[in-house]
Amino acid sequence: MKPERMERRRFLKGxxxxxxxxxxxxxxxxxxxxxxxSLLSKAEKFTEAAQRAVTPKDALAKEYREADISAIxxxxxxxxxxxxxxxxHLAQNFSEWTLEVVGLxxxxxxxxxxxxxxxxxxxxxxxxxxxEGWSALGKWSGVPIGDLMHQVExxxxxxxxxFHCADVDDEGIAYYESMALADCYHPQTxxxxxxxxxxxxxxxxxxxxxxxxxxxxYKQAKYVMRIELVESLxxxxxxxxxxxEDQGYExxxxx
Amino acid sequence: xxxxxxxxxxxxxxGAETIRIAELPVSATTxxxxxxxxxxxxxxxxxxxxxxxxxxxxxxxxxxxxLIMSGFQIFNAHPALxxxxxxxxxxxxxxxLPVQTDSGEIKGITTILGHQFETTGxxxxxxGMVRGFPAWATVPSGKWLAMxxxxxxxxxxxxxxxxxxxxxxxxxxxxATRDLIPTGKDWRGIGTSLKDHLLLRHPSGDEAKRxxxxxxxxxxxxxxxxxxxIVLTGLAMSPTIDTAFPWLLTIFGGRQAARTxxxxxxxSFVGFILIHVAQVILTGFFNNIRSMxxxxxxxxxxxxxxxx
Numbered sequence: 001m002k003p004e005r006m007e008r009r010r011f012l013k014g015x016x017x018x019x020x021x022x023x024x025x026x027x028x029x030x031x032x033x034x035x036x037x038s039l040l041s042k043a044e045k046f047t048e049a050a051q052r053a054v055t056p057k058d059a060l061a062k063e064y065r066e067a068d069i070s071a072i073x074x075x076x077x078x079x080x081x082x083x084x085x086x087x088x089h090l091a092q093n094f095s096e097w098t099l100e101v102v103g104l105x106x107x108x109x110x111x112x113x114x115x116x117x118x119x120x121x122x123x124x125x126x127x128x129x130x131x132e133g134w135s136a137l138g139k140w141s142g143v144p145i146g147d148l149m150h151q152v153e154x155x156x157x158x159x160x161x162x163f164h165c166a167d168v169d170d171e172g173i174a175y176y177e178s179m180a181l182a183d184c185y186h187p188q189t190x191x192x193x194x195x196x197x198x199x200x201x202x203x204x205x206x207x208x209x210x211x212x213x214x215x216x217x218y219k220q221a222k223y224v225m226r227i228e229l230v231e232s233l234x235x236x237x238x239x240x241x242x243x244x245e246d247q248g249y250e251x252x253x254x255x
Numbered sequence: 256x257x258x259x260x261x262x263x264x265x266x267x268x269x270g271a272e273t274i275r276i277a278e279l280p281v282s283a284t285t286x287x288x289x290x291x292x293x294x295x296x297x298x299x300x301x302x303x304x305x306x307x308x309x310x311x312x313x314x315x316x317x318x319x320x321x322l323i324m325s326g327f328q329i330f331n332a333h334p335a336l337x338x339x340x341x342x343x344x345x346x347x348x349x350x351x352l353p354v355q356t357d358s359g360e361i362k363g364i365t366t367i368l369g370h371q372f373e374t375t376g377x378x379x380x381x382x383g384m385v386r387g388f389p390a391w392a393t394v395p396s397g398k399w400l401a402m403x404x405x406x407x408x409x410x411x412x413x414x415x416x417x418x419x420x421x422x423x424x425x426x427x428x429x430x431a432t433r434d435l436i437p438t439g440k441d442w443r444g445i446g447t448s449l450k451d452h453l454l455l456r457h458p459s460g461d462e463a464k465r466x467x468x469x470x471x472x473x474x475x476x477x478x479x480x481x482x483x484x485i486v487l488t489g490l491a492m493s494p495t496i497d498t499a500f501p502w503l504l505t506i507f508g509g510r511q512a513a514r515t516x517x518x519x520x521x522x523s524f525v526g527f528i529l530i531h532v533a534q535v536i537l538t539g540f541f542n543n544i545r546s547m548x549x550x551x552x553x554x555x556x557x558x559x560x561x562x563x
Contacts, residue, residue, distance in 0.1 A: 027321065027394045031402055043409040055499035062501055070341050127340055127510060129494050131400065133333035134342035135510050214495045248401035254495030255408065 048252040061213035064125040070136040075203035081167035094207040103229035106153035119143050130217040142192035146185040158229040166223035177221035178241040188213040216253035218244040303552035311421040321410045327388040328403030334387030340509035351379040351387040435475045441468035457538045481523045488517035
């Protein structure tokens with residue numbers, strides 16, 4: 001065999017071997033390394049910075065017509081908190097349910113569900129984009145969180161709003177979520193108590209759930225009991241800012 | 256003449272990196288090749304790919320493979336596609352789902368526009384697992400949406416940055432207009448080019464120095480249509496970007512339509528890559544690879560010259 005042909009054969013073999021190695025086992029090895037996922041996660045900050053830079057602060061998510069509402073709005077994640085305390089609230093039709101706003105605020109406050117329903121409300125037909133890929137359209141009514149913030153007056157060092165929820169998963173881990181305090185003032189960021197004109201049912205987060213329409217579905221915390229304003233997320237839950245975030249999903253869920 | 260190498264049996268083994276005689280196109284302007292021509296065949300080295308193009312090309316190799324495979328991982332989280340803004344689960348355009356038969360056996364069924372195909376072992380159900388695409392086609396191989404998204408969104412940035420730099424270079428250097436956009440003459444020769452391709456006859460000599468019309472069309476479509484569409488439909492799936500640029504939803508027909516078009520654009524990339532690699536192999540693998548690594552491409556002249 002001529003040297004050149006041998007060289008070519010070696011080259012071909014090497015290329016194909018390297019390609020399949022990289023494609024099949026290489027990626028999985030990288031995934032299991034300690035440094036690579038942390039490198040990958042750098043993209044999240046980049047994405048957040050880029051998206052915030054190009055998105056006007058109060059730009060509204062598209063609002064749809066009644067005719068566009070999904071016939072079935074799927075309920076994902078925990079579909080029943082399953083605790084005795086929650087069962088009692090449900091039996092009382094949430095008459096004793098209170099929402100507390102605490103933490104880095106001038107005047108901590110709490111509202112009963114009935115008191116919240118007395119406040120000015122917003123109704124919006126919006127699209128819910130699940131991280132899995134599907135979308136559903138629903139009509140949400142609730143209190144703009146910005147209105148509540150004006151009443152409690154956040155401290156200057158408050159950076160995040162943490163939403164503590166009534167649901168715990170099969171392993172007993174309590175659900176929580178968080179968002180940038182600035183996003184709480186977006187006009188479409190509401191604590192919803194109605195879906196499609198009727199009070200929220202249990203699978204969809206009764207009696208109160210978060211709607212922040214510019215982020216993915218897993219940020220839309222259900223069964224909200226307490227909003228805590230904090231400076232850092234490090235000491236809460238797994239430290240990543242939410243139930244799903246602690247399992248590897250991005251905290252910034254704009255895409 | 257600089258760069259002209261005399262053809263001898265020592266420098267190049269027959270049928271190696273040069274274009275084979277049998278593949279010469281025969282057209283009205285090309286004199287029929289006389290094997291016994293008195294003018295000796297020669298090899299000409301041409302500088303075919305400039306450095307920015309080569310760097311951009313090779314970056315795209317791992318980036319695209321990872322984007323496609325991590326994209327399949329993300330798709331697997333909800334292996335169905337829809338039109339419009341909503342996912343009406345009874346009406347998917349495409350789905351890959353497991354179906355249990357009467358005997359208890361699980362089959363993978365892929366449904367495209369209402370037509371069902373059994374795809375057990377590949378799509379819908381593979382290796383005893385319920386999943387759209389099989390483990391060998393996804394990154395990571397196991398079912399892991401969060402990690403698939405991490406890979407995808409990181410490499411999406413590399414793809415976009417690489418694409419923007421390439422586009423700026425291609426426009427500034429006139430690579431786009433000079434080499435990639437078909438000319439009027441190209442369009443008129445499309446019939447001949449198509450026929451030559453189907454017969455696996457590839458250009459040689461001076462004709463091989465530039466891209467022919469089908470090549471230009473394939474590259475131009477991928478670079479200036481499919482790549483922008485895949486980026487824009489990716490962005491249209493972002494609820495934040497949709498508030499900044501609501502026209503994205505309008506032009507693509509809704510978020511779920513954008514997801515479907517993202518998938519179609521992805522399959523276009525897969526198709527392009529398969530044909531591209533096949534052509535690279537068929538038209539002289541070593542010469543092609545070398546030209547994309549070093550820039551230098553060897554053109555064989557058969558001992559007769561003709562005006563293109």
